[in-house]
Amino acid sequence: MKEIEGRKEVSIxxxxxxxxxxxxxxxxxxxxxxxxxxxxHLERLTDFWEMVLLHSGPGAGKFNPVPVHKEVDRHTGSEIDQNHFEHWLSLWETTLQEHFEGEVAEFAKAHAHKMAHILFFKIMEGRSVGGHRM
Ligand code: HEM
Ligand code: HEM
Known part of the structure; x- marks a missing residue:
């Protein structure tokens, strides 16, 4: 088991x-x-998580995940629900548990949960004001 110390671990x-x-x-x-x-996509998501977890890399200012996920929801016929987020979070936690330990790994789990709440809420909010999707 390793700690998440640099871009190499984030990439893994x-x-x-x-x-x-x-x-x-x-x-x-x-x-x-x-x-x-x-x-x-994988390099872009590595930029994202390197920025969130280690405050380094080229990610700063490059991401705005709320509109991206509203668009994903629209693309899938407005059918994203809790189940999708549960799957996402459970795969994320399993991956972290398989490869890493330590404070940064724990933060990665906690922060994904926080993002899931925001993203889910914003997706639902976007649907209810149908048409205004940003
Ligand atoms: C540069 C990227 C980011 C960094 C470095 C970052 C870092 C952090 C840190 C350090 C905390 C406080 C953790 C704690 O006290 O437990 C936090 C909380 C949080 N983050 Fe992020 N975050 C980033 C991007 C995002 C994005 C894109 C979202 C959502 C779309 C998000 C959603 C949240 C939420 C909902 C909280 C909890 C706020 C609260 O407790 O008041 N973060 N983040
Ligand atoms: C807490 C959970 C999640 C987090 C932290 C997360 C984070 C992200 C981030 C940072 C991006 C890159 C955005 C960009 O390129 O600017 C992304 C893209 C994407 N996400 Fe998520 N995501 C989450 C949940 C989900 C779920 C549940 C789904 C599907 C049901 C999903 C589908 C996608 C797709 C398809 C893309 C690529 C969009 C594109 O390239 O156009 N995500 N996600």
């Missing part, structure tokens, strides 16, 4: 996580239907 985390996501019966079809360039 992101790549192992998305391998699970792509094989997940609920999430796999959604991701595989939207992401066209997986290598680019």
């Amino acid at each position: 985390l992101v790549r192992s996580f998305y391998e699970k996501v792509r094989r997940d019966e609920l999430l796999g079809p959604i991701f595989n239907g939207i992401v066209e360039d997986w290598e680019m």
